[in-house]
Amino acid sequence: MNIVVCIKQVPDAKDVRLDPETNTLAREGVESIMNPYDRHALEEAVQLKEEHGGCVTAVTMGPPQAENVLREALACGADKGLLVSDRAFAGADTWATSYTLAKAIESLGEIDLTLCGKQAIDGDTAQVGPGVACRLGVPFVTCVQKTRASSPDSITVERMMDDGYDLVRLPLPALLTVVKDINEPRVASLKGKMKAKKAVIPMVSAADIQAAPENIGLGGSPTKVVRVFSPEARGDRQIFTGTVEEQVDQLVQQLKAHL
Amino acid sequence: MEYFLTEEQQMIVDTAREITNEKIIPVRAELDENNQFPREILEDIAKADLFSIFVPEEYGGFGGGCFDIALAMEELSRGCVGVATSFAASALGIFPVLIAGSEELKEQYLPSIASGERWAAFGLTEANAGSDASGIQTTAVLDGDEWVLNGTKQWITNGGEAEIYTIVALTDPQKGARGASIFVVEDGDPGFSYGKKEDKMGIRSSATRELILKDCRIPKNRLVGRKGTGFITVMKTLDISRPGIAALGIGLAQAALDEAVVYSKQRVQFGKPIVSFQAVQHMLADMAIQLEAGRALVYAAARHIDNNPKNMSKASSMCKVFATDMAMKVTTDAVQVLGGYGYMKEYPVEKMMRDAKILQIYEGTNQIQRNVVGQELNKEYS
Numbered sequence: 280m281n282i283v284v285c286i287k288q289v290p291d292a293k294d295v296r297l298d299p300e301t302n303t304l305a306r307e308g309v310e311s312i313m314n315p316y317d318r319h320a321l322e323e324a325v326q327l328k329e330e331h332g333g334c335v336t337a338v339t340m341g342p343p344q345a346e347n348v349l350r351e352a353l354a355c356g357a358d359k360g361l362l363v364s365d366r367a368f369a370g371a372d373t374w375a376t377s378y379t380l381a382k383a384i385e386s387l388g389e390i391d392l393t394l395c396g397k398q399a400i401d402g403d404t405a406q407v408g409p410g411v412a413c414r415l416g417v418p419f420v421t422c423v424q425k426t427r428a429s430s431p432d433s434i435t436v437e438r439m440m441d442d443g444y445d446l447v448r449l450p451l452p453a454l455l456t457v458v459k460d461i462n463e464p465r466v467a468s469l470k471g472k473m474k475a476k477k478a479v480i481p482m483v484s485a486a487d488i489q490a491a492p493e494n495i496g497l498g499g500s501p502t503k504v505v506r507v508f509s510p511e512a513r514g515d516r517q518i519f520t521g522t523v524e525e526q527v528d529q530l531v532q533q534l535k536a537h538l
Numbered sequence: 539m540e541y542f543l544t545e546e547q548q549m550i551v552d553t554a555r556e557i558t559n560e561k562i563i564p565v566r567a568e569l570d571e572n573n574q575f576p577r578e579i580l581e582d583i584a585k586a587d588l589f590s591i592f593v594p595e596e597y598g599g600f601g602g603g604c605f606d607i608a609l610a611m612e613e614l615s616r617g618c619v620g621v622a623t624s625f626a627a628s629a630l631g632i633f634p635v636l637i638a639g640s641e642e643l644k645e646q647y648l649p650s651i652a653s654g655e656r657w658a659a660f661g662l663t664e665a666n667a668g669s670d671a672s673g674i675q676t677t678a679v680l681d682g683d684e685w686v687l688n689g690t691k692q693w694i695t696n697g698g699e700a701e702i703y704t705i706v707a708l709t710d711p712q713k714g715a716r717g718a719s720i721f722v723v724e725d726g727d728p729g730f731s732y733g734k735k736e737d738k739m740g741i742r743s744s745a746t747r748e749l750i751l752k753d754c755r756i757p758k759n760r761l762v763g764r765k766g767t768g769f770i771t772v773m774k775t776l777d778i779s780r781p782g783i784a785a786l787g788i789g790l791a792q793a794a795l796d797e798a799v800v801y802s803k804q805r806v807q808f809g810k811p812i813v814s815f816q817a818v819q820h821m822l823a824d825m826a827i828q829l830e831a832g833r834a835l836v837y838a839a840a841r842h843i844d845n846n847p848k849n850m851s852k853a854s855s856m857c858k859v860f861a862t863d864m865a866m867k868v869t870t871d872a873v874q875v876l877g878g879y880g881y882m883k884e885y886p887v888e889k890m891m892r893d894a895k896i897l898q899i900y901e902g903t904n905q906i907q908r909n910v911v912g913q914e915l916n917k918e919y920s
Binding site: 465466469470472473476 | 546560600
C-alpha cells in the first residue's frame with residue numbers, strides 16, 4: 280500500500296502571536312513543530328504499512344526549513360519525504376495549498392491512500408484534506424477515529440460524530456483526515472533518528488510538479504484576510520440558579536429582554 | 539552545565555526525554571498507587587530502540603557504552619525510578635552474557651534483548667546473601683548434558699516479567715565464592731517458577747519477586763563463561779552497572795529540584811512567593827549544587843569506565859554513593875520546600891522521596907560501596 284501523509288509545520292501552540300501589520304501569524308522566533316493531528320495521520324500510515332507493506336511518503340509544502348518536519352516524519356517511520364518548496368507558493372490559502380499538494384501527490388505516481396490530520400492547529404480550517412481529495416478526484420472521509428479493516432482495494436473506517444460514529448467503506452485510492460483518538464503516536468526511535476539524519480530529502484518546485492502559476496501562492500488564493508484580531512473577552516456573563524424550571528424561566532426572560 | 543555530548547548521545551537523551559514526558563509522567567502516580575508493572579511503557583521504550591543502547595552493533599544493538607546507558611537512565615528516572623529500574627534491570631541481567639558469554643549465548647540472547655522483545659533480570663541476591671554475596675546457597679550440578687539448579691533467589695527486579703534470567707549458583711560449594719558460576723535460565727524452563735511478589739515502599743511499578751529453582755534443568759551450554767568464574771563476572775557486571783544506578787539518582791534529584799523551584803515561585807506566604815526568602819533559596823541552591831556535582835562525577839566515572847581502565851571499581855562505587863546519597867537528600871529537601879503539600883500524594887515529591895531510598899540500598903548498599911573505595915585506597919597507598 281503506497282501512502283502519502285500530508286504534514287504541516289506549525290508554530291508551537293504554546294506561543295501564538297498575531298502580526299497586526301500583515302494579518303497573519305507571527306512566525307519569527309516561534310518554535311515550529313509538526314502539526315499534532317498530522318503525527319496521528321503519520322502513525323496510522325506507518326501502522327498500515329507495517330500491516331500491508333508498501334511505502335509511506337511524507338509531503339509538506341513550506342519554506343526550506345520545513346525539511347525538519349520531514350526528518351521528524353522519517354524518524355517516526357516514514358520511508359521518504361518530499362519537500363514542496365517555491366517562493367511562488369508563499370501566501371497560499373487552503374484553495375491554493377490543496378491544489379499544490381494534490382499536484383505534488385500526483386507527481387509521486389500511483390498512491391493508494393492519502394492521510395491528513397483533521398486540521399492544522401494554526402489555521403484551524405480543516406479544509407486542506409478535503410480540498411486535496413477533490414483535486415485528486417478521490418473519495419474522502421474526515422474525522423476518522425479508527426481504521427476497522429483495510430485491503431489493497433478498500434478501507435473501512437469510523438468517522439467520529441457528535442453521538443457515536445459512522446461506519447464508512449471507501450474504495451481506494453482515497454483520502455482520510457484523522458482525529459487524535461485514532462492512535463497513540465510512537466516516539467521516534469534511535470535507529471529512525473539516525474536514518475533521518477542521513478536521509479536526502481528531495482525538494483520540488485512549482486515547475487517540477489507542473490503547478491499552474493495562476494493557481495498557486497497568494498495570487499492563486501481567493502481568500503482575502505481582512506483583519507485578524509483577538510476577540511475581546513465578554514464580561515457580561517450571568518449564572519442562573521434555582522431549579523431547572525426556574526433557570527429556564529430566567530433564561531427565557533433574559534433572551535426576550537435582549538430581542 | 540554543558541557536558542559536550544556527541545550527536546548520538548543527544549539523540550539518546552532526546553528520545554528518553556520524549557518517553558518520559560509523553561509516556562511516563564502522565565501515568566506514574568497511577569502505576570505507583572496500583573503496584574503496576576509498566577509493561578506498555580517498556581514496550582514503548584523498546585520501540586524507541588533504547589534497549590539496544592547497551593548491545594553491540596553486531597547483535598543488532600546501538601553499541602553504546604556505560605555513559606550512553608547512564609544518559610538514558612537519567613532521563614527515564616526523571617519520570618519514574620520504578621520504570622527506569624525495570625529498564626536498568628534488563629541491562630544488568632544481560633551484562634554477564636555480554637562480559638563473559640560464549641558467542642553462541644550472545645547470538646542466542648542479545649538480538650532479542652536489543653529489540654526489547656525479551657527482557658532480562660539478574661539473579662544474585664538470596665535470603666542469606668545480600669551484601670555478603672559469597673553467602674549464596676543456590677547450587678548447580680552437571681547431570682549429563684544438563685545443569686540442575688536448586689535454590690531460591692530473593693528480591694529479583696523484573697522477576698516474573700523478564701524472559702531471560704542470569705542466575706548465580708555454586709558449582710563447587712567447597713570453594714565458596716571461587717566456586718560460583720553464572721547460568722542463563724529462561725522463563726518456562728522446567729523446575730523454574732516465581733514466588734512471593736514484594737510490596738515495596740518505593741519504585742512500586744517495578745516488579746520484585748522471588749525466583750524458585752527446584753531441580754531446574756537447563757542445557758549445558760547455558761553456563762556463562764567458564765565454570766568457577768561467576769564472581770569475577772558478577773563484580774565486573776556491577777562495576778559497569780553502578781554508574782547507571784547513580785544516573786537514576788541524578789534524574790530523580792533533577793525532577794525533585796524542578797518541582798521544588800516551580801512550587802517555590804508559585805507559593806505565596808507572608809505576601810511573597812517563598813522563593814524570595816533566603817532560607818528557601820539556600821535550600822534550592824544546595825540542592826542544585828549537590829545535583830550538578832553528582833552529575834559531573836557520574837558522567838566522569840561512566841566515561842572513565844568506557845575507556846576500559848584496569849581498575850573501574852573505585853570510580854563506579856564513588857559515583858554510586860555520591861549520586862544516590864545526594865538523591866535522598868535532594869528529594870527530602872524537595873518535600874520540605876513543598877511543606878504540607880509535599881507530604882501529600884497530590885504532589886509528586888513524596889513518591890520521589892520514597893523512590894530515592896532504594897538507590898542507597900540496591901546494587902550494593904552505599905556502605906559496601908564505601909568499603910570498595912576504602913579497600914582500593916588501601917591498595918593504592920600500599
